[in-house]
Amino acid sequence: MVSYTDVMTILLILFVGVAARAVQEPHGACSPPALKAALESRGIHASIEARGLVINLPQAVLFASGDDQISSNAIPLIAEIAGVLRGVPNKVTLVGHADSVPVHNSRFRNNWELSAARSLRLLELLTSRYGIAEGRLSVSSFGSHNPRASNDTPAGRAENRRVEMVILNDARPD
DSSP states (O other): OOOHHHHHHHHHHHHHHHHHHHHBOGGGOBOHHHHHHHHHTTTOOOEEETTEEEEEEEHHHHBOTTOOSBOGGGHHHHHHHHHHHHTOOOOEEEEEEOOSSOOOSSSOSSHHHHHHHHHHHHHHHHHHTTOOOGGGEEEEEEETSSOSSOTTSHHHHHHHSEEEEEEESOOSOO
């Protein structure tokens, strides 16, 4: 016969195992709901999409207009996000977006270059200041070709100027 204590111990071990699997996906990646909860506990809004957990960072929060230098006001927000990223093995894609208004400065020839440079600056900050491994990060740019809103209004253009941090569903190498 098995004692009551042995049964309770086995049930406890089973419960811990099931709970751990609920948070972890194959290859050690954390599930989007668990990551979303971790971010929201720090006051950061994120949305779950098919590609993973998406943190939408508006240009007005991160950068001055037409620039790729990260604002000092954005550092506390990025530090909070980096704190969550350090705790999970998932790969992260930094995706730059722009509105359809042409860039008017000597540094960037077009919105592709500007949005790519913004993603790259964020990657550099995450790796140099917060110790996120470069091998976990990738950068892409859509320029003005993937708008979230109409470029016909100032509010729509503002929504289109963003960098998305996409915490991918899977931690496996590409």
